[in-house]
Amino acid sequence: MCSASAAQTLLTWYDRHARRLPWRVSPRNRKLGEVPDPYRIWLSEVMLQQTTVAAVKDYFEKFTLAWPSVEDLAAAPEEDVMKAWAGLGYYSRARNLKKCADAVAAEFQGRFPDTEEDLLTLPGIGPYTAAAIATIAFDRHAAVVDGNVERVLSRFFQIETPLPDAKPVIRARMADLTPQIRPGDFAQAVMDLGATICTPRRPACALCPWMTACQAHSSGMVETLPRKAPKKEKPTRYGAAFVAVDKETGAVLLRRRPPSGLLGGMTEVPGSDWSEAFDRADAVSGAPFPAAWTRQTAEVRHTFTHFHLRLDIFRADLEASGTPGLKGAWWSLPDMLDGEALPTVMRKALAAALEQGSGKSGS
């Protein structure tokens, strides 16, 4: 099958089977002249970096409701953006999202640039996202390569070179395959195919519009592709978190993490450093101030990108007014916790402390 024929086959499939997504203009409406909002395409693409559609949907709704345009987002305090992003992960994306909105508002008069080259200059927009915005929002011819495209094309062309070494070849193949007409729909079609049919495990080849032309299907190699370089083993780090609870109000003591690095700029429960050599017997010595800290029964387990974490949780019930001031820390009332910029690992730590209670009275 030639490139033009393969592309047309997939576009016909897409016309019938495109997923309906909150940020997407359906192929039908697109043909009727509806154009995508570059702001919504950009926002969705950043949220979708290494993140599933299911996880993104509610956050996308929340963001577009709070900030309907890029200039609204540019006008928002960064702290509000971090609070809204809390739980979605990869928090540098939220910091760069805000920086990017500021730049578009200030340097591009609130209009997203429409070329890959200009888009690449913006914070948080790399090769994939620049190509995706250029083609989906502006109908530019661009080779969009994400994890789906890598998998689909590795199989279609039976590319046996392991990733990431195969990336340049895949990019060239995608550029050849992408049609001049409807390049944006084609990119979304390949990604939809990868998400719904040509899945990592147990692909549904019988339903695939490209089955007969697929080289890996012909040779029975579909499930062995793409090949990938072996991954490094994750170490386990240990630490302690200290949940101070105000006896009067139930407020808990929180503080801000440093602006960059792991969970940069997010809110946390005061705690120790996390290390493989952490001495659990001496954990309480890492408390932020002296108090009647009691070790909670349950530890918190959490996995980050490159290590596992086990946290011992300590709780102390005390009078906030009599607590030594902790630099930059604040007391947050129970009703306010939902709105804090707390990453998931910190919500787990709070839950472990608050569910069990003080261990003294029946709280």
Add this chain to the structure above:
DNA sequence: GAGGCGTGGCG
């Protein structure tokens, strides 16, 4: 260019 950087769902 290799490593840092979250989270939730799945088998």
Add this chain to the structure above:
DNA sequence: TCGCCAAGCCT
């Protein structure tokens, strides 16, 4: 329980 994986970017 655990490893794998999901629309990558930055340094």
